[in-house]
Amino acid sequence: MLNYKRYKSAPVVNFEERTWPEKQITKAPIWCSVDLRDGNQALIEPMVVEEKIEFFNLLVKLGFKEIEVGFPSASQIEFDFLRQLVDRKLIPDDVAVQVLVQCREHLIERTFEALEGVKSAIVHIYNSTSTLQRDVVFGMDREAIKEIAVNATKLVKEHAKSFPGKIILEYSPESFTGTELDFALDICTAVQDVWEPAPDNKIVFNLPSTVEMNTPNVYADQIEWMHTHFKNRDSIILSIHPHNDRGCGVASSELALLAGADRVEGTLFGNGERTGNVDILNIAYNMFSQGINPELEIENINEIIEVYERLCKIPVHVRHPYGGKLVFTAFSGSHQDAINKGVKAMHERKKEIWEVPYLPIDPADIGRKYDPIVRINSQSGKGGVAFIMESYFGFKLPKGMHKEFADVIQAISEKQGEVAPEQIMQEFKQNYLERKEPLHFRKCRFEDLAETDNPFDTLVTVTYTDNEVEKVFEATGNGPIDAVLRGLEKELGINIKILDYTEHALGEGSGAQAAAYIHLLDKDTGKTIFGVGISSNITRASIRAIFSGLNRLKKS
Ligand SMILES: CC(=O)SCCNC(=O)CCNC(=O)[C@H](O)C(C)(C)COP(=O)(O)OP(=O)(O)OC[C@H]1O[C@@H](n2cnc3c(N)ncnc32)[C@H](O)[C@@H]1OP(=O)(O)O
Numbered sequence: 001m002l003n004y005k006r007y008k009s010a011p012v013v014n015f016e017e018r019t020w021p022e023k024q025i026t027k028a029p030i031w032c033s034v035d036l037r038d039g040n041q042a043l044i045e046p047m048v049v050e051e052k053i054e055f056f057n058l059l060v061k062l063g064f065k066e067i068e069v070g071f072p073s074a075s076q077i078e079f080d081f082l083r084q085l086v087d088r089k090l091i092p093d094d095v096a097v098q099v100l101v102q103c104r105e106h107l108i109e110r111t112f113e114a115l116e117g118v119k120s121a122i123v124h125i126y127n128s129t130s131t132l133q134r135d136v137v138f139g140m141d142r143e144a145i146k147e148i149a150v151n152a153t154k155l156v157k158e159h160a161k162s163f164p165g166k167i168i169l170e171y172s173p174e175s176f177t178g179t180e181l182d183f184a185l186d187i188c189t190a191v192q193d194v195w196e197p198a199p200d201n202k203i204v205f206n207l208p209s210t211v212e213m214n215t216p217n218v219y220a221d222q223i224e225w226m227h228t229h230f231k232n233r234d235s236i237i238l239s240i241h242p243h244n245d246r247g248c249g250v251a252s253s254e255l256a257l258l259a260g261a262d263r264v265e266g267t268l269f270g271n272g273e274r275t276g277n278v279d280i281l282n283i284a285y286n287m288f289s290q291g292i293n294p295e296l297e298i299e300n301i302n303e304i305i306e307v308y309e310r311l312c313k314i315p316v317h318v319r320h321p322y323g324g325k326l327v328f329t330a331f332s333g334s335h336q337d338a339i340n341k342g343v344k345a346m347h348e349r350k351k352e353i354w355e356v357p358y359l360p361i362d363p364a365d366i367g368r369k370y371d372p373i374v375r376i377n378s379q380s381g382k383g384g385v386a387f388i389m390e391s392y393f394g395f396k397l398p399k400g401m402h403k404e405f406a407d408v409i410q411a412i413s414e415k416q417g418e419v420a421p422e423q424i425m426q427e428f429k430q431n432y433l434e435r436k437e438p439l440h441f442r443k444c445r446f447e448d449l450a451e452t453d454n455p456f457d458t459l460v461t462v463t464y465t466d467n468e469v470e471k472v473f474e475a476t477g478n479g480p481i482d483a484v485l486r487g488l489e490k491e492l493g494i495n496i497k498i499l500d501y502t503e504h505a506l507g508e509g510s511g512a513q514a515a516a517y518i519h520l521l522d523k524d525t526g527k528t529i530f531g532v533g534i535s536s537n538i539t540r541a542s543i544r545a546i547f548s549g550l551n552r553l554k555k556s
């Protein structure tokens with residue numbers, strides 16, 4: 001049995017004035033990527049300078065205006081990376097680079113050396129404020145911890161005065177979620193008093209869930225409490241920095257945005273310490289799926305995945321929201337059926353708003369138009385097979401035929417597992433289009449009897465082979481299909497009724513083929529079956545469909 005008694009529940013916030021449960025997200029926050037710092041510091045093999053540069057360029061391309069580029073005082077490689085960005089003029093004018101540093105004098109000095117030549121920088125200082133870390137890491141009381149933050153703020157302020165570019169201060173009471181709220185506010189206020197921000201020169205207070213310790217509603221309460229208790233709130237950018245220890249990083253972020261946060265720090269696909277930082281793409285695509293502009297250029301997720309996987313050397317999980325290989329694919333029958341109907345309804349009703357069951361967004365909108373929406377295995381059903389036939393090959397099987405053909409595919413999938421679209425098409429050809437034994441239609445001549453005394457309007461002369469023996473017959477009927485069928489009934493001594501007939505063009509243009517589907521009833525046995533034919537001539541396609549159906553009847 002699990003020894004759960006070793007653990008205690010994290011405290012909740014007694015904050016009845018909360019308003020976040022009533023709110024809705026309506027606009028994108030300020031995004032700050034921490035891939036090159038928090039993400040990078042958690043990699044088995046941290047990125048080398050050239051890799052960081054490629055990642056930085058990707059972040060710029062995606063539209064990030066604030067990018068934490070590293071911890072330049074921590075190592076030469078981190079220092080050199082920032083120098084490369086500056087020396088190679090890789091930082092666009094509208095992008096602020098952010099640098100992290102502990103509240104320690106020599107590290108702050110080294111950080112400013114690294115920043116030389118930067119036009120706009122966010123200097124991000126942090127110290128841990130949680131009860132646990134005050135006790136076991138620092139062995140200090142609240143006042144001493146506060147002094148660390150205040151002294152560092154003074155130092156940054158001194159450096160900022162003589163710095164030629166713009167410096168914004170970001171302060172993180174690290175381990176905020178394990179910190180008493182009154183102390184978090186007290187330490188932020190002390191920093192605020194030293195820095196003296198103003199509405200046109202805001203300070204960033206970043207309230208991290210360094211370790212996710214509770215349910216997202218508790219984080220939201222903590223954020224709203226701070227949001228409503230900060231003084232001079234209009235001089236503050238309230239930033240969040242959720243981690244994902246409980247797997248709720250995205251939910252925590254979304255509730256924290258409702259609770260008053262202005263800014264989100266996170267990473268692509270949630271890379272970062274332990275279970276990761278919050279996945280910014282996930283939040284952004286969630287917004288997009290609700291009709292909100294996420295204000296990031298993320299319409300080509302495949303390109304993002306390619307760069308991310310190559311540089312971080314971490315694969316995106318197949319079930320990862322939006323990015324995973326399987327997240328837009330349905331294997332199961334009822335899902336496939338609903339998707340098939342939903343996609344059809346979208347086209348037929350020319351709907352502007354995307355509404356397809358089981359697909360929260362159109363994969364094509366984020367560059368995943370070649371992803372299979374439907375894959376066929378033994379859990380699949382007739383809707384899925386019909387969807388493959390239409391979306392891959394253009395065959396709009398009549399509804400009554402879905403089960404007949406799905407049964408053919410089901411038998412195969414039960415033996416071999418997944419059946420690829422090409423194999424489904426192959427089976428369709430073998431079972432319908434190329435069904436030429438024992439009867440093989442060769443050619444047909446038509447004569448119009450409309451101006452004659454004949455009660456029928458069409459005379460056909462059909463050449464076919466029966467078990468490879470060539471035969472010819474003449475027959476009359478109302479239209480070519482009726483005439484051919486009457487002739488075949490006589491020739492073969494059978495009684496056939498046409499239950500249904502449909503046809504459609506298979507492609508654009510005059511050279512396009514047509515497909516004809518015929519549903520036949522054998523009146524003697526009561527058996528029904530479909531036949532399918534294709535040709536550039538629709539009458540020929542229909543006659544082929546009759547022969548296909550009769551061959552299938554004979555076989556069955
Ligand atoms: C939640 C986060 O992700 S925070 C960011 C974490 N990222 C990193 O740490 C990556 C880069 N860090 C490093 O390379 C190193 O830690 C360095 C170079 C910055 C500092 O290295 P060192 O000084 O050798 O070691 P270390 O980080 O262990 O320093 C610990 C000392 O700093 C103190 N300290 C730790 N964090 C802070 C802080 N934010 N502000 C002030 N002091 C701090 C500790 O209490 C400890 O003090 P002690 O020596 O009196 O016990």
Ligand SMILES: CC(C)C(=O)C(=O)O
Nearest residue numbers: 126172174175208210
């Ligand atoms: C440096 C801080 C903001 C951090 O990464 C965290 O608390 O997770």
Ligand SMILES: [Mg+2]
Nearest residue numbers: 038210241273
């Ligand atoms: Mg972090």
